[in-house]
Structures are given as C-alpha cells and as structure tokens.
Amino acid sequence: MPVRNTPVRYGSVAQTLHWVIVGLLIVQFTLGKIAEDLPNGLDKLVILARHKSFGITILALALLRLAWRFHDRPPPLQPMPRWQAIAARISHAALYTLLFAMPLTGWMMSSASNYPVSWFGFVQLPDLVAPDHALKEVLREVHGTLSNVLIALVSLHLLAALKHQFIDRDGLIFRMLPWRPR
Amino acid sequence: MATPLSLRFCATLVALLPFAAVADIWHGDQHAGVLRFVATQAGAKFQGHFGEFKVRFDFNPAEPAKGSLDVTITTDSADSADAERDEVLHGRDFFWTERFPEAKYHAEGFTRDGKGWIAAGELTLRGVTLPVAVRFELKPKAQRLGMKGGVTLRRLEFGIGQGDWAETTWIGNPVDVAFDLSLQQETAAAGP
Numbered sequence: 471m472p473v474r475n476t477p478v479r480y481g482s483v484a485q486t487l488h489w490v491i492v493g494l495l496i497v498q499f500t501l502g503k504i505a506e507d508l509p510n511g512l513d514k515l516v517i518l519a520r521h522k523s524f525g526i527t528i529l530a531l532a533l534l535r536l537a538w539r540f541h542d543r544p545p546p547l548q549p550m551p552r553w554q555a556i557a558a559r560i561s562h563a564a565l566y567t568l569l570f571a572m573p574l575t576g577w578m579m580s581s582a583s584n585y586p587v588s589w590f591g592f593v594q595l596p597d598l599v600a601p602d603h604a605l606k607e608v609l610r611e612v613h614g615t616l617s618n619v620l621i622a623l624v625s626l627h628l629l630a631a632l633k634h635q636f637i638d639r640d641g642l643i644f645r646m647l648p649w650r651p652r
Numbered sequence: 653m654a655t656p657l658s659l660r661f662c663a664t665l666v667a668l669l670p671f672a673a674v675a676d677i678w679h680g681d682q683h684a685g686v687l688r689f690v691a692t693q694a695g696a697k698f699q700g701h702f703g704e705f706k707v708r709f710d711f712n713p714a715e716p717a718k719g720s721l722d723v724t725i726t727t728d729s730a731d732s733a734d735a736e737r738d739e740v741l742h743g744r745d746f747f748w749t750e751r752f753p754e755a756k757y758h759a760e761g762f763t764r765d766g767k768g769w770i771a772a773g774e775l776t777l778r779g780v781t782l783p784v785a786v787r788f789e790l791k792p793k794a795q796r797l798g799m800k801g802g803v804t805l806r807r808l809e810f811g812i813g814q815g816d817w818a819e820t821t822w823i824g825n826p827v828d829v830a831f832d833l834s835l836q837q838e839t840a841a842a843g844p
Contacts, residue, residue: 510736512816512823519694519822584698584733591695601733 471648474542479645481542487535488646491569494528495624498572502617522580523590529573536566548642558630561623568620574598575613582606676712676719678797678835681705685799685833687725691807692824700732700741709799709835711790716762721771721786723757727778745814752778759786768801777810793834802830 474481480488501521508514547555580587581597583606588594599605634642641651681704688701704726711719728749730741742749759773768789775784788801806825807813817823 510740512819515694516822522694584700585693585737586696586698588695594696603733603735606734 475545477545479545482648483538484535484542484544485646485648487531487538491528491531491535494524494531495620498524498528499617499621518585519588522576522587525573525576526587526589526595528569529577532566532569532573535569545645548640550640561627561630565620565623565627568616568623571616572613572620575609575616579606579609579613582609676710677838678707678709678711678799679838680707680709680799680833680835682729684835685831687829687831687833689730690828690830692826694822698732700730702726703729703731705729707799707833707835709797711762716764716769719760719762721757721759721762721773725755725757727753727755740817745817746812748778757784757786775805775810777805778812780810782809788831795837797835797837799833799835800831802828804828 471479471482471485473483475484498521501517501524505514505517505521508517547558550558577587577595578598581599582602584601586594586597631643631646634640644651682702684707686701687705688699690697690699692698702725706722706724708722709719710721727747728742730738730747730749732738732741741747744750747755755775755777757773757775759771762769762771764770765787768787771786771788773784773786774781784803784805786801786803788799791798791800805827807823807827808818808820808825812827813823
C-alpha cells in the first residue's frame with residue numbers, strides 16, 4: 471500500500487491514523503464506562519488516569535491526522551447523489567471536531583477538578599482552567615453528551631460504509647481498508 | 653574612629669528592634685497566610701491547602717536555642733478543591749479526621765542554616781509522632797514577621813494512605829508541605 475493517498479484510496483499513513491484512532495476510541499468508551507460505575511477509590515483513579523493518557527494520545531493523533539490531511543488531500547468521493555456527498559462532508563467534519571472536542575473537554579474537566587493530567591506518568595500537562603467545581607459539573611455534562619453524539623456519528627459513519635458495501639456494492643469501503651477487493 | 657563603630661552598633665540594634673520588643677512571641681492562623689501541600693496522583697502533582705491552623709512562634713534571634721514553634725492543624729480543613737477527593741482525604745484511610753482531628757508540630761530551639769533557620773521538631777499526624785526538620789526564612793515587615801518555609805514528608809511513614817492507598821505508583825509517597833505566613837506579634841494587652 472503506498473504511503474500517500476492515491477486517487478481511489480487512502481495511503482498507509484491516513485489508514486494507520488484512522489484505524490489506530492478507532493481502536494483507541496473503543497478503549498476510551500470502555501474505560502469511561504467502567505470508571506463511571508466505579509466507587510471512589512484507587513481503581514477509579516487508575517482507570518481515569520489511563521483514560522486521560524489515551525485521550526491525550528488521541529488528541530495528538532488527531533492533530534497529526536488533520537495536518538496530514540492538508541498535506542496529502544483525501545481521494546475525491548466516488549460518484550454518488552449530491553445529498554450523500556454533502557452528508558459525508560458534514561459528518562466527516564463533525565467527526566474531526568469531536569476528535570478534538572472530546573479530549574479537550576476531558577482535559578478541561580480534569581483541570582477544573584484539580585486533577586492535573588499526566589501522560590502515562592511521563593509528562594505533566596499544564597492546566598487549561600483553574601479549579602472550579604461548578605465548571606467541572608458543566609464540563610462533565612458536556613463531555614458525556616459529546617460522547618453520545620460521537621457514538622451516534624460513528625454509528626452513522628459505519629452504517630454508511632456498510633450500505634455502500636452491501637447495498638450499493640460500489641467498493642467504497644476499500645478506500646480505507648489495507649487489502650484490495652477480491 | 654570610635655563614632656562610626658558605635659554608629660554601626662546602633663544600626664545593628666535598630667535592625668534587631670522588631671525582634672527585641674517586650675514579647676518574642678508571634679501568632680498566625682489561616683488568615684495570616686497559606687499552609688499548602690503538593691501531592692502526586694497518577695504522575696501529576698496537585699495542590700491543596702489547610703483551611704484552619706494555628707501558629708505560635710517564640711523567637712529571639714539573640715537566643716534562638718530558647719525559642720519554640722507550635723503549629724496545630726485541623727485535619728478536616730484539608731482542601732484539595734475536589735469534594736470526592738476531600739472525602740477520601742478526610743476518611744479513615746488518610747487523615748481519619750474523626751479520630752485524629754488535629755495534627756501538631758512542636759519544635760524547641762532553632763539553628764542557623766544559611767539565610768534561614770532549621771526547626772528540629774516533631775510532627776504528630778494520624779497518631780504517629782516522628783522527627784521532622786522544617787526549614788524556614790524570616791523577613792521582618794512593618795508590625796509583622798514574614799515566615800516562609802516547608803518540608804517534604806513521606807506520607808506512608810505517618811500511615812496517610814491505608815489499604816489500596818498504601819502503594820506509591822499511583823499516589824506518590826513524598827508530599828511537599830509549604831507555608832507562607834505573616835505573623836503578628838503578641839502584645840501584653842492582647843494575648844492569644
């Protein structure tokens with residue numbers, strides 16, 4: 471697979487970033503859900519610390535991915551109805567927005583509750599806001615709501631890809647897969 | 653040549669005047685400054701403070717060995733700016749404030765250390781008493797005495813963090829304690 475995008479397919483850099491972020495998002499939702507149900511204790515602290523470290527990782531990868539996207543433009547969309555092309559653009563933009571908004575609101579939430587973020591214990595990140603209980607409660611709501619929006623968008627994204635594969639049978643899904651259609 | 657020398661002596665006396673008043677006893681509490689702690693969770697340092705404490709400082713620079721320092725801290729006033737964490741902090745596994753409502757520090761005599769002083773005292777925290785040397789610097793201000801210093805404690809030596817919390821990968825053992833106070837002198841009329 472070429473490093474750069476071809477006219478019909480994403481290259482290895484774009485694909486790797488896409489799928490690593492998919493994997494990390496699954497980890498993040500799992501850790502977030504587990505932490506939500508845990509009582510106050512060391513386990514919760516450990517799970518949340520990991521959640522934050524992975525979140526910062528996603529933020530960094532999202533930045534990298536966006537930069538790469540400007541450097542190496544995505545292959546043009548295949549012919550499809552205009553509304554679908556517009557929907558694809560909007561949902562892709564929204565997905566990118568959430569890839570930034572989720573870690574940033576999480577990071578702010580940590581700062582607001584005076585739990586500074588450390589990336590896997592290697593480096594402590596600066597606080598984005600001063601400790602503030604009311605702000606933390608607001609951010610908790612926002613972070614939780616955005617996570618639901620992200621689940622909805624990812625589901626839509628996945629369903630659309632599956633629709634192209636199994637209903638339209640246009641092979642669009644191989645744009646973002648490392649192997650070729652048989 | 654006698655005049656400059658005596659002048660210099662006078663100047664020294666004037667410089668020491670703030671300390672040489674009737675009583676050498678100074679007082680302070682949470683309104684006189686801050687008593688903060690910096691601990692580590694999951695590799696990140698966070699800061700908290702004690703909202704209630706009392707300081708009594710008996711000090712004469714001419715006789716530092718005769719002085720004393722007493723600090724009483726209300727453990728329930730430990731504030732880390734997060735209600736959930738404070739609940740754990742005040743609970744049985746950390747300060748156990750119900751059973752040990754106060755932490756006390758007591759030192760007798762001070763020794764010089766560069767520009768500052770060292771109090772070789774004892775800290776009683778969560779029922780454990782251990783020697784703790786606190787370093788501080790003094791800065792006389794108008795009507796007040798600035799006192800600034802700190803010490804790094806190992807929380808586990810005092811049993812701060814029981815059970816799961818006794819590990820140090822996620823909750824660091826060293827905790828920095830620092831104070832920055834502006835003490836008020838005890839007057840004959842207004843005692844403590």
